[in-house]
Amino acid sequence: MSALRTGPFRFARLGSLLVASCLAVPLPSQGLISGRALLPNSTRPLACVDAALRRADGTVVARTFVREDGTFEFAAPAAGRYVVAFSTLGMSEAVASLDSLLPTSDVDRTFAVPLAPVDSLVERVDALRADARFARLASNNIAPRYPAAERSAGLEGGVVAALVVRADGMVDPTLSSILYASAAPFEAAVRDAFVQMRYEPASVGGQFRCSLLVVPFIFELSGGATARSPSYVTGQVATLPPSVVTSPPGGERGVCPPRPAPNDSVPPVYLACHVDREAREARSNAVLNWEPAGGELRPGACFRVEVRFIVDAQGIPEPGTAALISTNNAGFGNAFLALVPDLRYQPARLNGRPVRQVVTFRESIGAVTVDNRGLGVGSATPTRRARC
Numbered sequence: 264m265s266a267l268r269t270g271p272f273r274f275a276r277l278g279s280l281l282v283a284s285c286l287a288v289p290l291p292s293q294g295l296i297s298g299r300a301l302l303p304n305s306t307r308p309l310a311c312v313d314a315a316l317r318r319a320d321g322t323v324v325a326r327t328f329v330r331e332d333g334t335f336e337f338a339a340p341a342a343g344r345y346v347v348a349f350s351t352l353g354m355s356e357a358v359a360s361l362d363s364l365l366p367t368s369d370v371d372r373t374f375a376v377p378l379a380p381v382d383s384l385v386e387r388v389d390a391l392r393a394d395a396r397f398a399r400l401a402s403n404n405i406a407p408r409y410p411a412a413e414r415s416a417g418l419e420g421g422v423v424a425a426l427v428v429r430a431d432g433m434v435d436p437t438l439s440s441i442l443y444a445s446a447a448p449f450e451a452a453v454r455d456a457f458v459q460m461r462y463e464p465a466s467v468g469g470q471f472r473c474s475l476l477v478v479p480f481i482f483e484l485s486g487g488a489t490a491r492s493p494s495y496v497t498g499q500v501a502t503l504p505p506s507v508v509t510s511p512p513g514g515e516r517g518v519c520p521p522r523p524a525p526n527d528s529v530p531p532v533y534l535a536c537h538v539d540r541e542a543r544e545a546r547s548n549a550v551l552n553w554e555p556a557g558g559e560l561r562p563g564a565c566f567r568v569e570v571r572f573i574v575d576a577q578g579i580p581e582p583g584t585a586a587l588i589s590t591n592n593a594g595f596g597n598a599f600l601a602l603v604p605d606l607r608y609q610p611a612r613l614n615g616r617p618v619r620q621v622v623t624f625r626e627s628i629g630a631v632t633v634d635n636r637g638l639g640v641g642s643a644t645p646t647r648r649a650r651c
Contacts, residue, residue, distance in 0.1 A: 295336055295338065296337040296339055296347075296361065296368065297335065297336035297371050298372040298374055299332070299335075299373050300314070300335070300374050301333055301375055304375070308331065309333055310329060310331045311351070311472070311474050312329045312351040313327075313349070313351055314335050314347055314349055315347070317346050317348055318340075318344065319343070319344040324341075325338070339364060339365065339369070339370075340364055342365050342366070344363050344364075345360075347374070351474065351475045351476065353380055353384055354378060355381050355382075357376045357379075373534050373535070380479075384423065384478075385494050388478055388479065389492050389493075389494070392493070395465065395467075396474070397474050398428035398462035398465050401463050404460055405456060407422075407480055410448040413446070413448050417484060419482055419483050420445035420448075420449040420482045421449065421479060421480065422452075423441070423444075424477075424479075424480065425439060427475050428473060430464050430473050431464065431471075433460075434462070436457040479494045481494050531619065532619045533613065535611075535623075538611040538613045538618060538620055539612055540611060540612040542574045542609065543609040544609075545607045550605070552598060552602075553594060565591075566590075566592045566628045567625070568592075568596045568599045568625070568626050570586065570587055570600060571585070571588055571622065571624070573619055573620070573622070574619065575610070576616075576617040578608040578610040580603050585600055588623075595628070599626060
């Protein structure tokens with residue numbers, strides 16, 4: 264089979280799929296603003312929050328949703344200066360700069376997003392508990408148990424938790440965390456209750472989705488029958504003065520996690536935001552061995568894939584590090600994973616030295632009729648900007 268060279272790659276010609284005597288159709292050029300939200304000083308994702316793309320004057324131009332792996336994307340907007348803002352129930356909005364963007368901008372950033380509770384957390388959360396955009400307590404929810412020793416000793420306290428509630432209404436213990444606890448027994452009580460908590464999942468446009476909730480749990484000793492907020496976990500003894508649940512210290516907002524510490528035995532792996540010069544695609548003999556299956560090639564069809572892998576200090580993808588992040592076609596995604604070992608890069612540089620770097624590689628291929636001999640393909644990577 265003949266091959267068509269496009270940029271630094273050679274793609275198999277899709278000649279058997281041509282409808283004869285078609286005219287060339289240009290691919291539109293559209294940039295993509297994408298990123299991954301992580302908790303500060305961590306590789307854990309900030310999952311299931313809202314993200315808004317805003318102009319510097321505060322105008323929101325697009326909204327999206329951060330997935331469970333922390334990834335999100337926007338179509339590149341009109342020319343201007345922009346920020347991205349992250350927010351959810353009970354969370355103080357965290358804002359990071361994206362600087363100047365164009366409709367053809369192709370940006371991939373990692374954001375370290377602090378999880379800080381809003382002021383008056385109990386009141387603010389209670390006011391929005393019925394909002395379908397966020398998970399709501401189910402009738403069969405099981406609250407944390409008041410620690411027996413603390414109840415017997417007349418001790419009160421509080422916990423602030425960041426709960427990731429999945430689309431099935433269950434709390435995900437691996438993605439959830441404790442932001443503040445007045446004492447270890449109260450923290451343990453909330454952690455133990457993660458697997459028993461039940462919620463009505465968040466719903467947007469009739470579709471269930473996961474959501475992150477920053478919620479307080481106040482352990483207060485009370486024997487009264489007064490209706491209380493669902494945030495309160497009461498013990499059945501005499502009423503004592505309520506304790507104040509203080510918010511954790513606010514962290515500095517940033518757009519990039521700290522650089523990894525040097526290691527004499529294993530060279531550190533850096534993100535693109537850590538290095539002075541990112542790894543750059545170099546010419547290679549990588550060949551994409553893939554054709555759409557029958558019925559997949561339709562007018563306007565566009566096949567997309569995103570993979571991540573580590574490029575070593577020689578510019579070669581490290582074996583076993585490639586991971587498929589997203590694709591809209593399984594065959595296309597698997598074909599690109601097989602292609603990764605043949606890619607070549609100019610390695611990233613930090614302080615003048617070549618270093619290892621995590622690379623996010625996106626590719627999109629749209630079928631374009633070019634003449635009566637076959638179909639060509641238009642492709643795009645982060646260095647070529649155009650995509651279908």
